[in-house]
Amino acid sequence: MKVLIIGGGGMVGQKLARALAARPLNSDQTVTLFDMAFPGGETPAHKQISGNLTDKAAIQTLLGERYDLIYHLASIVSGEAEARFEFGWSVNMMAFRSFLETLRAEVEASEGVYHPRVVFTSSIAVFGPPFPDKIGDEFLSAPQTSYGAQKAISELMLTDYIRKGFFDGLSIRLPTICVRPGKANLAASSFFSGIIREPLNGQEAILPVPDSVRHWHASPRSAAGFLRHAAGLDQADIGLRPALTMPGVSCTVAEQIEGLRAVAGEDAVQLIKPQPDDTIMRIVKGWPRNFAPERANALGFTADADFASIIQTYIDDDLPAA
């Protein structure tokens, strides 16, 4: 099985690459990573191709390899898509459309031989307020960010290509990934990881929102697990609505902090510095707090047991390298 991970240099892409190296999908699995850049240091022995998603010729050459399974994880993050309107739409919508069209051309040129699966990483950002307490599988996508709109649109596009039989696939709506290893990024959600990661590394962390904020989390290990699980699903079981909200852990920032206290003690908690930020608060107010992801549960997707497990996963998987 030939696997391609577009966005394979990113955090989730790297986690997935390692998960596939540790436990291959089958005996002849090969994995190719495509991204603008790759992190240095220890990496699995996968092929790496550097390139830009918006470079049509590069994508054409790439997809000419006819991968059986294509993970599409690449996107401009929410904060940047909000700040750079045109750039966000160009990458997150237009380049995804171009990818789908290029892949469709390969499928049609194969005359029935080639039928890949596309696993697209979407986000709970497809939902916008007001919300019910728990968002069910039939709740509308009414995003309040450009990033969320672009993800919702990409889901709709992929769904139609699947419905028309050009390829198999599904969209995986990831929870906010926590604890993200490495440095803070431009995402407005960055602090959810920062308030755990920085103290565990003996550093101060800024908390820009009240600790009553509730949100929906999954560990990087769970995210890689969702993507791996998506590879083996029967398309008929996925059904007519192949955009699935993944399971996760719903908890408040206060509960996150309690988890940190239990694991790392009061000294760690004291490193969290409240510093209210109206811009971030306004963005976070528009984010979902809790879900009832019944369809994903029924399809066997599983997430972390609780926020303490999420912290422990960071300590096991990422703290040693930090």
Added chain:
Amino acid sequence: MKVLIIGGGGMVGQKLARALAARPLNSDQTVTLFDMAFPGGETPAHKQISGNLTDKAAIQTLLGERYDLIYHLASIVSGEAEARFEFGWSVNMMAFRSFLETLRAEVEASEGVYHPRVVFTSSIAVFGPPFPDKIGDEFLSAPQTSYGAQKAISELMLTDYIRKGFFDGLSIRLPTICVRPGKANLAASSFFSGIIREPLNGQEAILPVPDSVRHWHASPRSAAGFLRHAAGLDQADIGLRPALTMPGVSCTVAEQIEGLRAVAGEDAVQLIKPQPDDTIMRIVKGWPRNFAPERANALGFTADADFASIIQTYIDDDLPAA
């Protein structure tokens, strides 16, 4: 007020043009119609511009006129979008994005002077089965046609441009328009109008589905009324989710036929010839049957009182010219 109707040569566009001519939005209203072609015969004294939505230069010239209110009614219809995959996406999604980008450029070039309103005609085709008995305002858009996906995507794009403050606007999800004047076409929904229109014109009509089929209808006059009403709404009242399902009449084919009997008698009803068509039945099974359009109701959109009124509207507005 300078008004532009893109798709002004189509059936609903012409109805809207006449409605605006009969009752102008204000004292200095001017109306321009843009379409590939226009019907002959009696038309209101509006300016007509022939052109193609996919012609970027033509759209740039057109939008350079800085219309205060732009109705966007143009699209490839559902049957054609399903048959010609690439063409449907090019026109219904890509040309709409190009329209939005061209309009945004005008707005930005005006340095705060120009702030148009865009009223986009969407469709109940954004919904796909399985449905609840009545589809509420928070039910997901999970279309099962390319046309529906393109409409849902256009809604999401317009919503984001509105959210970012580039322009005002909203998307109007039209019910199936009934009774459509003119000739029968190859659309799967054609019979909903045909079984009323043909008998009223002394002609036979084919009924390809059981009379238990329930669907959601509005007259052409109501459709023009929705669009006219949309011009005067306060953007703050429209709120964060400017894609609105319009009110309509939910009734079965049997109820449609009873309406015809009441208006035109048993002889007219005898002109309806049941001729089951599995293909049409399968398509119609995937269509919504009923809605609870509470937000549109609260905003003052009003539809026909019942199906008898829909028939009477055809008799008043279109039968004389038929």
